Amino acid sequence: MKTKYLLLAFYCVMLLQGCSATSHPLGKPAIGRASSSAEMERLIDQPGPIQLETINSADWSVSLSGLLNLDSPAAKEADLRDRDEPIQIYAHVLKHPRFGNFLVDTGVSQKLVDNPGQAGVNWMIQKAMHIERMHINKSTAAILQGLDGKLSGVFFTHLHLDHVSGLPDIPDDVPLYIGSSESTATSFKNMFVRGANDQMLEGKQPLQEWHFQPDPQGKFEGIVDVFEDGSVFAIQVPGHTAGSTAFLLRTTRGPVLLTGDACHTRWGWEHTVEPGDFTDNHARNLLNLQRLKNLVAAHPQIEVRLGHQH
Numbered sequence: 001m002k003t004k005y006l007l008l009a010f011y012c013v014m015l016l017q018g019c020s021a022t023s024h025p026l027g028k029p030a031i032g033r034a035s036s037s038a039e040m041e042r043l044i045d046q047p048g049p050i051q052l053e054t055i056n057s058a059d060w061s062v063s064l065s066g067l068l069n070l071d072s073p074a075a076k077e078a079d080l081r082d083r084d085e086p087i088q089i090y091a092h093v094l095k096h097p098r099f100g101n102f103l104v105d106t107g108v109s110q111k112l113v114d115n116p117g118q119a120g121v122n123w124m125i126q127k128a129m130h131i132e133r134m135h136i137n138k139s140t141a142a143i144l145q146g147l148d149g150k151l152s153g154v155f156f157t158h159l160h161l162d163h164v165s166g167l168p169d170i171p172d173d174v175p176l177y178i179g180s181s182e183s184t185a186t187s188f189k190n191m192f193v194r195g196a197n198d199q200m201l202e203g204k205q206p207l208q209e210w211h212f213q214p215d216p217q218g219k220f221e222g223i224v225d226v227f228e229d230g231s232v233f234a235i236q237v238p239g240h241t242a243g244s245t246a247f248l249l250r251t252t253r254g255p256v257l258l259t260g261d262a263c264h265t266r267w268g269w270e271h272t273v274e275p276g277d278f279t280d281n282h283a284r285n286l287l288n289l290q291r292l293k294n295l296v297a298a299h300p301q302i303e304v305r306l307g308h309q310h
């Protein structure tokens with residue numbers, strides 16, 4: 001009897017406070033060192049050494065009310081209504097001349113689409129996420145096969161299912177990097193991702209968090225110089241999730257900003273409207289989206305690649 005009450009109390013707490021995104025362990029701090037917006041902005045306009053290819057791993061469609069805050073003044077003025085919105089799930093392949101190949105987010109594994117249950121995605125989440133609408137163009141396994149050399153690491157923008165969905169194809173010894181608090185902060189929404197995250201991370205390396213420090217110029221919450229050579233910066237942009245991270249890469253073709261899901265859609269970027277129901281903290285998400293837009297306004301040569309739309 002006592003166990004029953006304890007269990008009931010446990011579920012009540014889960015419902016009230018939510019849970020963390022995964023119980024997968026944290027490892028040692030990630031590579032890189034704390035940097036600043038001044039240092040990043042001093043380098044942005046100089047060509048860099050990174051080769052970057054953004055691959056549309058899968059086409060998908062989800063509700064616009066998840067992707068965009070339809071209650072925002074701009075969305076109301078444009079009379080945007082909820083509908084199915086076509087989106088893409090990307091994997092960004094980054095090649096550093098000395099440190100090798102990295103992925104930013106993972107694309108989609110064919111295994112997940114063929115057998116979501118086995119990948120840890122339960123029936124309820126399969127229905128809620130409409131996994132049957134995911135159409136793979138290039139699976140994570142195919143992306144890895146095309147690499148010149150092995151994969152040295154994965155940088156996650158955050159731990160939502162559509163960003164970890166390539167994990168079944170990622171070798172177990174590959175280091176995995178996340179934003180600070182991404183795996184440990186509690187949220188009600190995590191009740192929908194934790195089970196799948198746990199199963200997809202099983203047997204993988206411990207998660208390594210970027211070691212952010214407050215940005216001395218206060219333009220962002222924190223910035224890390226990932227390879228300590230000014231070629232790739234991880235930018236702390238929480239709001240969509242507690243550890244949401246954007247990346248500024250100095251490529252051979254100029255600077256590229258990967259926003260992650262701080263902004264999903266082209267319309268959201270152009271009108272400065274944060275995501276809708278998929279976002280945890282709207283005010284903080286909007287603030288960090290505005291900060292990313294300010295960065296691009298100051299450096300208009302930055303090419304912006306959004307979370308789910310070109």
Ligand SMILES: [Zn+2]
Nearest residue numbers: 160162261307
């Ligand atoms: Zn996403």
